[in-house]
Amino acid sequence: MTVDHVQPFAELGLTPAEYETIVDTLGRRPTDAELALYSVMWSEHCSYKSSKVHLRQLAAKAPRSDALLAGIGHNAGVVDIGQGYAVTFKIESHNHPSYVEPHQGAATGVGGIVRDILAMGARPVAVMDALRFGPASAPDTARVLPGVVSGISAYGNCLGLPNIGGELDFDPTYAGNPLVNALCVGVMRPADLQVAAASGPGNQVILFGSTTGPDGVGGASVLASATFGDGASAKRPSVQVGDPFMEKRLVECCLELFAGDLVVGIQDLGAAGVACATTELAAAGTGGMLIGLDAVPLRDASLGPPEILMSESQERMMAVVEPGRVEEFLGVCAKWDVRAAVIGEVTDTGRLVMTWHGETVVDIPPASAADGPVYARPLARPSAQDALAADDPAALPRPADGAGLRADLMALLSSPGLADKSWVTDQYDRYVRGDTVLAMPEDGGLLRVDEATGLGIAVATDGNGRYCRLDPYLGTQLALSEAYRNVAATGARPLAVTNCLNFGSPEDPAVMWQFAEAVRGLADGCAALGVPVTGGNVSFYNQTGTVAIHPTPVIGVLGVHDDVRRRVSIGFGPAGDAIVLLGRTAAEFGGSAWAHVRHGHLGGPPPAPDLDAERRLAALLAAAAAAGLLSAAHDLSDGGLAVALAESCLRGGTGCVVRLPGDPFTWLFSESAGRCVVAVSAGAEAAFGHLRDANGVPGETIGAVGGDRLDVESCFAVPLAELAATHTQTLPALFG
C-alpha cells in the first residue's frame, strides 16, 4: 500500500465529487475506517440525499397539530392521544434483503422497525406488513412469498407483537423486486420520550444487545481486498440474520432502563450500524465522542474497524449514560441476559474520534457524516404518460347481463390480490398482549390502550401502484385517502401519517418525477385532511435492470378511538339492518381491479380523490360509531361495491339483498374514492340520516342485511358458501 494508491471510493458507492468533499472536509485522505463510515452514511438509504429536497415540504406544508410531540427527523414520530398516553409509529422498507433471502430479510425488517419504536421510549405493541410480489403464479413468487411470510411470522410471533393488518398484492412490476414494508406502533407516557443525542461531556457510551459480526458488510470486503489483496478477507454475507429472542430481551431491558431513568440518550442500530449510531448521536448532542473500537464485543475476531463500523448485526442499541449510573445500567442488562460494553464517552471536542489498537482510525466532525450531500436530481415527466392517460378503460368490453356481472365478481374475488388472505394471516399471532380489538381482514387494526376507559388506536396502511403509475400525485392522495378512510371505518379519528415511499432509481429522471409528484401529492393531501406526516422512509432503486416498479408510496394512518367497545367491524350483523352506501359513485375505472383482473389493462385517469368529502365521511363515521348507530362499516376500494359487499357478507357470515340505483356495472365495480358501505342498526335509521345530513355526506339506502346469499336484485345472486369457496381457494392452491 502506498500513499498515492487510489482509494476504492467508487466500489463503496461514493462518487468522485463525494470523495473530494470528504478529502476537503478532513484536509487529508480519509482512513479506511473513515471512508467506510462516510460511504454508508452517505448512501441513499441513510442520507436521503436524493429525496431530501422533496421531503422538506412534508414538514413545511404540515397542518398544525397540538398532538405532535416529535415529528419528522426522529427515529419515529410521536403523537399525544390524550388520557396521558402517547403513540409512536413508523413504516420502513426491507425490500432488497427480502428478495435475496426472503425469510431473514423479512424477519430483520420487523426487528429493525421495532427498535426504531423502542428507541423513542415506547413499548412496541403491534406490527403490520404491506407486501407486494410479482405474479402469484410465477415460480419465483412461490420462493419469495412463503419465505417472507414465514420470516415475519417467526420473528414477530416470537417477539410477542400482534400482527394486526397490512396488505398483500401482486403485479408483474414487482417480479424482481418485491416490496416488504413493515410498520410498528408503540405506546408510552409523554414523559417517557427518549432523545437520540449524546449530551454531556464525560457521559459514557454503551453498546448493548447482540455481538457485532460480519452481517451485511459486503461493502467492507471491497475495502479489504482493495488494500490488502484478494483473499485477505472472506466475502461477507450481505443479508443479516435475526434473533427474535435477543430482541425480546432487548425490548424488556430497554423498557426497564427507561423506567429507571438510566438513559440520557439512545439510538437503535440499523443500517450502517455503529457508524450511523455514533455519528448521529454525536451530531445531535454535545458534538464530540471518543470511541474505543477495541471494546466492541465481536462474534468474529477477524473484523477490523471498517467492518465493525459498517456491520449491520441485528438486535443492538447504543445508549448514553451518566458515569454514576453505569453500574445500575449494566445490572439491568445482566438481569435480561443482554450483553453490554462501555465503548466510549461524550466529549466537547466537536470531533468523533475512534481508536483501534492504540491508533486513531477515525477523526471527523460528526455532522459532516450525519448530514450528507443533498441532490436536486433532474426530473422529467415521461412522454409515455400521455398515451397512458389517453388509454381509457371506457373502451373495454363490459359484462352484458347479470350472469356476466356475476362472473366478473367471482373473478375478482378469486384473484390473488383480492382473495381471502388467511393463508398469510393465520401464520401471524394477532392475539398476544390481549388488546387486539380488530385485525385482518378488517379495514384497520384496532388496539385497546386503556382497559378502564376503552381508549384505543387504529392503524391502516394502503398503497396502489396502479393508480400511482397513472398519476403519482393523485395516486398518492388516493392511498392516503384510503388509509384515512379505513381508520375512520373502525370508528376512530385519524390523527397522523407515516409513509414508505417505494420507487425505482432516483438517477432516472422519469422516476424522480414520479417521486416528486408523489411527495407533493402527499404533502398537499395531508394539509387538506388536517393530518401531519410524522415520519417515514424512502426506498429507491426498486427496479430490475432499467425497468422500475410502479411508483408505490405506502401510506400508514394512525387514529385515536375514544372507546374501542364502540368499534365497528366490516362484518354484516343482524338481519334487517339497512345497508347505506355513502359517498358519490361515478364511472371511474382507470387503474381499477376490474380492468386489471378482467382485461390486464392499465390506463386512463385514476379515480378523482375528494379530500374534503373524505374529511366529512370520516367525521360522520366517527360520530355514528360513538353514538352506536352502526352494525357494520366497510370502506370501498379495489373492486368497488361488489367486492365490499361480498367481504362484509363473508366476515359477518350473513347475506344481504341490494337494489342498485343505476347502471349495475358502474355501481358494482367503479372505484370512486370517498365511499363506504354501512349497515345501520334497527331503529337508528332516522338518527343516522340526521347525522349524515349534518356532515354533508351523500348516501342512499341500497338494501338490507339478511339471508344466506349476496343478492343483487335483477342482476344475480351468489350463495354465501359459493362466495366463501371462491374467495378462500386461491392462496392455498398457489402456496400449499
Add this chain to the structure above:
Amino acid sequence: MRIGVITFPGSLDDRDAARAVRLAGAEPVALWHGDRDLRGADAVILPGGFSYGDYLRCGAIARFAPVMSELVPAARAGLPVLGICNGFQILCEAHLLPGALTRNAGLKFITRDLRLRVENARTAWTRAYSGGDQIVVPLKSGEGAYAADPGTLAGLEASGLVVLRYADGNPNGSAAAIAGVCNAAGNVVGLMPHPEHAVDSLTGPSADGLGFFASVVAGVAA
C-alpha cells in the same frame, strides 16, 4: 386467592394470563424464572410464548429454570398448575405431564379460533365446565401436535386424562385430536389452545376460556 404467573425470558402471554386471573376474581402474582420462590401462590400458570427462544426444543431449557425446582415438587404435592401452549410444552419437558408437542402437521404456524370439546370436567382447571361442553378458544402455535407412544395414549384415554379435544377436525396433527391433558391427580393441566385469549368477546372470539381460571378460583376457595 393468589395465582402465580411465571415469566421466563421469552414468555409472551404472561400479561394475558394475569388479566384472565384478575377477571376470574383472583390476584395475579408475578413469578420470575430465576427465583426459587413461588411467593405463596395458591396455583401457578406457565404462560404461552417462546421461552429461551424455543431454542434447542420448545420448553427444553425452561424446565431447568430455578423456579422449576420449587414448582415441580409443589405440583407433585397437589398445587394446581396450568400450562398454556409453551407452558404445556414446559410441563411435558419437566415430566409433570406425559407426551410431547411436535411440529404442526402442516409445518406452518397456525393462528385460528377453534371449537374444543371438554372431555374431562373434573380437573382443578375445568370444573366450571360440564363434560361434553364445546368452547371456542384460539390456537396459535407452530409446534402444537401432541404426540405420545401408543401405550401412553391408551393409558390417557382409559384413565380419562384427556382434558380437551379439537372438535372440528385436527388442525395440527395431534394424536387423537388431543388439545389438552392432565396428570392422574387432575391438578396439573396442559393445553395448546389459549383460554386466556378468550376471556372477553371484545378482544377474543368468546369468553369461553374464563372457565379455566374460574375453576381454580372456585376450587381453592372451597
